[in-house]
Amino acid sequence: MTLASITLTASCVFAILAGLLHVLIFVLESFRWTDPKTMKTFSIPSAREAEATKEMAYNQGFYNLFLGIMALAGAALVLIGTTTVGVTLMVAGAASMSLAAMVLFTGSPDKRGAAVKQFACPAIALVLLLISAVL
Numbered sequence: 001m002t003l004a005s006i007t008l009t010a011s012c013v014f015a016i017l018a019g020l021l022h023v024l025i026f027v028l029e030s031f032r033w034t035d036p037k038t039m040k041t042f043s044i045p046s047a048r049e050a051e052a053t054k055e056m057a058y059n060q061g062f063y064n065l066f067l068g069i070m071a072l073a074g075a076a077l078v079l080i081g082t083t084t085v086g087v088t089l090m091v092a093g094a095a096s097m098s099l100a101a102m103v104l105f106t107g108s109p110d111k112r113g114a115a116v117k118q119f120a121c122p123a124i125a126l127v128l129l130l131i132s133a134v135l
Helices: 003-031 036-041 047-079 083-107 109-134
Strands: none
Touching: 003 047, 003 083, 003 109, 047 083, 083 109
């Protein structure tokens, strides 16, 4: 195994982790938004506010699902040897996730911890992918 292939595989691992996190966020936003644990996770102060934002969260959850699917499908395709399509999907998904995390970080100071968590895996996947390309 070459260093480039090891780095590419590591990139896939981080894309998978990022994808799984976004699938979890999808479940929380689209199906568990009014659950007290989810409300606490998203700093929602009241059941009334959760109900008022439930429709928006449902929609946003699907955005997260689609980003997760893109990263997961891309990583799976790379791992089975369909590299060009897989890398394209991984970059699209991971870059979108990273950029969305930056928007959250800059736009919601109280959610910076969550933004950093959402940023880490897709950003690492992108850096490793870039390294694998130049090796």
